[in-house]
Amino acid sequence: MSGQEESDKGVDMWSSLRCLGYLSSFNLLVAVCLGMYVRWEQTAEPMILVIFILGLFVSAIACILYYYFSMESASxxxxxxxxxxxxxxxxxxxxPSLEKDIKEQVTNYLLLASVAVRTLWALTERLCGNATYKPVVLTSSELLELLGFGVASISLVFHKSLAMIALTFALTALIVDLRMKSPLALPNLACFAVITAVTFFQSLAIQTNPFALSCYLGRxxxxxxxxxxFSGLSASERWKQFLSAGRLWRRFSLFPLTFVELAFFVLCALKLGDLKAWYLVIPGFCVFGLLWILCHMVFLVTLWCFHTKLSECQKAWAAQRSQTLNLDRIMASRGMRHFCLISERLVLFCLMSTIILGAVSWQ
Structure with a gap:
């Protein structure tokens, strides 16, 4: 009987937690509908009304798929x-005219309530031990919301739209960084918050709704x-998707990294044309640029060697699957842990050279 009571108590707790999640989503739904209505009321733009009605239609379809067809993932x-x-x-x-509208103020309060309830739900779920930690870098819901936000930025002019898409990619990288528990995850979060709030939107002259943006980022x-x-996953479990990927896919990941590094270096070089004291900055750029190139060339070669050693470990693991050895022990026996510890200093040098080169170019 006691076991049955404990089971019922666990079910009741899980139901209560799910209600918090539903309440957060309901607040968001009402806030979005009210906010779109206020914007249509202020501007009389027919496209906003079309999007508003289409949003209600899509929400109804999602509910029908969820409750009547049991298509939870699609919904x-x-x-x-x-x-x-x-x-x-x-x-x-x-x-600015929206700030004095009472319905817009209600929308802002609902957005804040949505992110507050969502945070409370996530925290309570983890404190009660009901959270499920999966070895994923980005969930499907996060990816879809990021994609939707990026599509919405197309409503801006071209250069502002590109900047917002870049911000979306930066947010994606930040989420992955937090989920992987990188040592620089929290500093990156602080830098992202400060740059976004203080300089990013001001430099683009974009007047955003801070409540809607805070709700989106907070959720x-x-x-x-x-x-x-709270997550108790080990480092190898968090990186499981990457470690278990094929050799070709892992090495293919070097190309986006190389492209980003080259783009950064080119932007630093182009930024020199806007400086008045170019005769002082260019020598510094040449010195630190050479240091940056050397560090990152060694870094890319080290990454290539890492993938080679990881492929060897995967082959050894595939040949010994029937035994008690796992991939972690095979990697440790083949010196992967020592290899990574040595490479930490190289990563530090690359990071410092990037900061110095950026400071010289964007001073």
Whole structure:
């Protein structure tokens, strides 16, 4: 009988936690609908009304798929994609006249309530031990909301749209960084928050709704941020998707990294044309640029060697699957741990050279 009571108590707790999640989503739904209505009321733009009605239609379809056809994954995917798009529109379709509207103020309070309840739900779920930690770098819901927000940025002019898409990629990298428990995850989060709030939107002259933007960012970041403390997955478990990937896919990941590094170096070089004291900056750029190139060339070669050694470990693991050895022990026996410890200093030098080169170019 006691076991049955404990089981019922666990079910009741899980139901209560799910109610918190539903309440957060319901607050977001009401806030988005009210916010879109206010913007249509202020501007009389027919496209906003069309998007608003289409949003209600999509929400109804998602509910039908969820409750009547038991298509939970399709329903949630549609919900997250569309609401990422609508939250983006709430951020970008903003004007000073909306601040005095009482319905807009109610929308802002609902957005804050949504992110607060979502954070409370995520925290309570982890404190009660009901959270499930999966070795993923990015969940499907996060990916779809990021995609929807990026699509919403197309409503801006071209160069501002590109900047917002770059911000979306930066947010994606930040979420992955938090979920992987990188040593620089929390400093990166602080830098992202400061740069976004202080300089990014001001430099682009974009007047966003801070409540909608805070709600969007808070709902996405709260769970990865809490998992930095609560997640008990080991380093190899967190990187399982990458470690178990094929040799070709892992080495293919070097190309985006190389492209980003080359783009950074080119931007640093182009930035020199805007400086008045170029005769002082160019010698420093040449010295630190050479140091940057050397460090990152060695870094890329080291990454290539890492992938080679990892492929050898995977082959050895595949040949010994029937035994008690796992991939972690095989990697340790083949010197991967020592290899990574030595490479930490190289990563530090690369990071410092990047900071110095950026400071010289963007002073």
């Amino acid at each position: 949630l995917s549609l919900f997250h994609l569309w609401f990422g798009f609508l939250q983006g529109l709430l951020c970008f379709l903003n004007s 996405l970041i709260c769970e990865p941020l809490l998992d930095v403390y």
